[in-house]
Amino acid sequence: MEEADKIYTGTYSAQDTAKVNSSFVISIDDGPGLKLEQWASDSQDISQVVKALNGIETPDIQLYPTRLQQKQNGCVHQSFRAVFGSTSSGGSLGLVTGSSISWKLVDSYRSGNIGVDEFLFELDAGTGRYVNRSLIVHLTTNPIHPAPATLMRRSTYTLPGLGISVCIFALIIAAWHLLFAGDKWRSIPQKVGLGDVIHSPGPSSYMPNGSPPPFNISAFIPGIPKKQGAYYSKALVIAKTKKEDTAWTESKLEGSDWDVSIYVVDDPTAPLHPPKNKGHEAMVYLTYIIDNYDNLPDIMAFMHAHQFAWHNEEIFELDAVEMLRRLSLERVTREGYMNMRCHWSPGCPDHLRPGVIDEDIGKKEERLIAKAWSEIFPGMDIPQVLSQPCCAQFVLSRERVRTIPRGRFVHYRQWLINTDMRDTMSGRVWEYIWHLVFTGQEVSCPSQNACLCDGYGVCFGGDEEVNYYYRTLWRIRDANDELKKWQEMDGTLDEDARMRLSLDEMADAEPSEDDSQGILLMAEVEEKTSELARLKKEALKKGADPVYRAWAAGRQYKAGDGY
Incomplete structure (x- = not known):
């Protein structure tokens, strides 16, 4: 605390107040983190914005370190995130929201790759001391509805009583939008480090009936298969580009009872297309679930456009048709989620470690998952290991999907739409979190023999x-x-x-x-x-x-x- 007091506390204000009248005060109290007070952006009192949106008379804003660091030009950028609470309601550490505010839209307002609640401090890599910095101010002309244009200005800040010049690298203030999807919550813990979380002292559930917070994975009771020979309604969902050939779905699956839905990602005039061509197949998969949530078939298979691909099961000569023909609908019903690839390589048993600090250049998605985690899964700890067989082809039961609110799938898709992450990498991130979404398991590496035997009827013995x-x-x-x-x-x-x-x-x-x-x-x-x-x-x-x-x-x- 003493070191933090020396480095951070003081009043920050723009040098050119005639053009940018923005300021705030950082202090330290008995609570955790840094206390942010008197926060004004373009003469707007941010506490009044929170009050207007939530009815909170005295909003409490704290900054917590995330321990996410990035080296650049001999300096280290240290990330903090803001947590909005209320001093009049027991000092909850969670983000305060009413029934009409959604935190999932906060990070849709970004400057470069910096979210509304993110503060980046720059320090000298050699001495560990904070050095001269600049401030990016995201201004709005109306605290409720953000202005169409974003004004960014770099200004030098000086801390009183401190012998070194200190400035904030990033402060972004944007207005809050009204909630448009089903998931709502009152208190979302913020990340302190990779895998660490500050827990709210309030109740653990967000609903009066005691149901879990919206981003805890719902419990799934294994399904009971129908009687042998009974009919299952089935949907095959495929993501493709205009150039890719999916004629095999007509010629090879005729008479198989698969209802085929082919989304053309780069053709907005196609009968089926996603709202935006981002995130590879993930955008299509989520769009199908959102659009058909109230009318889902018994079984849904989500696959790529190619009949033959290296990531299909080699035991079936890499043929998607043979995989669909031999697929056990009973196993899908029991499990709720089944990765269509049984072979562990690549992906299992411990492919990704998003909790590590050092970046693995061969696994860029590892670091990206860590950075995006609190945006995709608010309130959930970052796992130490995250693994399943590649490559984003899986089967779901209707019951498994329905245990998750539709609004959460809307949130997932909105993240894909809003993220600044490169298209290939945002899709790669989702390749290794589908199993977490649908099973709650950080590692989903079932026995290869059990998968092949129970899932496809090919039993080797072990x-x-x-x-x-x-x-x-x-x-x-x-x-x-x-x-x-x-x-x-x-x-x-x-x-x-x-x-x-x-x-x-x-x-x-x-x-x-x-x-x-x-x-x-x-x-x-x-x-x-x-x-x-x-x-x-x-x-x-x-x-x-x-x-x-x-x-x-x-x-x-x-x-x-x-x-």
Whole structure:
């Protein structure tokens, strides 16, 4: 506190008050954080803005460090966030909102990449002391409705009684919009550090009936599948560009009962299109849920536009049609959420660690998730690990979706619309949080064998057997690549020699120097391909047994359960 008192406390005011009449006072009291008082922007008293919107007579504003830091030009930018409370209502540390104010729109007002409640202080990277800074003031002409244009001005600030010149890097004040979606809350804890939170001393629930705060993941009771052979209504939701070919959804899925909804992201005249071409497939997925929330089918599959893609299951020759054909609607009903990719790589078991400080250049989404976390999930702690198999293709049950208020999906989509994050990265962020939204689990890496067996009816016996299948498959691929290179260099093989020898025999034989490598490679490919066919045939046979599938999934089987 003593160090903070030396660095921060004092009165801040613009040098050129004739043009920018903005000021505030920072002090330290008995409470946590820094106390922000007498906050005026362009002669507007910000406390009166809060009072007008919420009826709070004496709003209390505190600044808390987020510990998010960024090095730039020999300096470190240290982030703080403002927390709005009320000194007349017990000193709640949460953002004060009434029934008509939504905090989710606060960060839609940004200057560059700085939110309305974010303060960035610049310090010298070598000494750790704060140095001369500049202020960006976001002004409005009306405290209730923000002006169409944003005025930004850099001005130097001086702290009284402090021997060094200090200035704020960012102070942004914007007006508050009225709530337009269903989720409302009174108190949202603010982040102190990655994974740390200041908890409100008030009640933990925001509804009189004791229901959880709106951004706690709702509890989901596993669904009960219909009787074997019963009809399930099904929707296939696909995001595509105008150039991508989705004809396979008509030619290959005919008669499959899948109701196909194809959203064309870059064609606003298309029958189905998202409100904005941002966030890749995430924008489409959320738009479908929002638009159809009151009329959802039993089962919804969310997929990319390609029939064949590297991230589809290799056991099914990367074919989306085969994955849909073999998909267990019963498992989706029980689980509520099922990632369509069973193989753990990439993504599991601990792909992202958003709580770390140092940025991994190979995982840019890791740092971005940390920065965006409190915007997407207000009040939720940042997880230490966040993982699921890639790549944003999954299946949902209607019951699972309906446990989450529609307004929350509106909030998620609004974040995509408002964020300054690059399109590819905002989509990548969502690739690794879908499971959290729908399951509440930070790590969703189910057994590969259970996923394949119970989810698709391909039962190898265990994860080791699954891994052996994949290793063999990948070895065939590598051997084929080696064989292609050899053929380009040395020509054709001696077919008679290849036909006469098995792989084991060739290992001991001494074919001609020209043919030896190629013969061995071709024999290896043939033998391993034959082995894979045998393993898959056996796995499909096991998968036809509902008792075996139940055992693989770790659930009890009752006669007549079906799959």
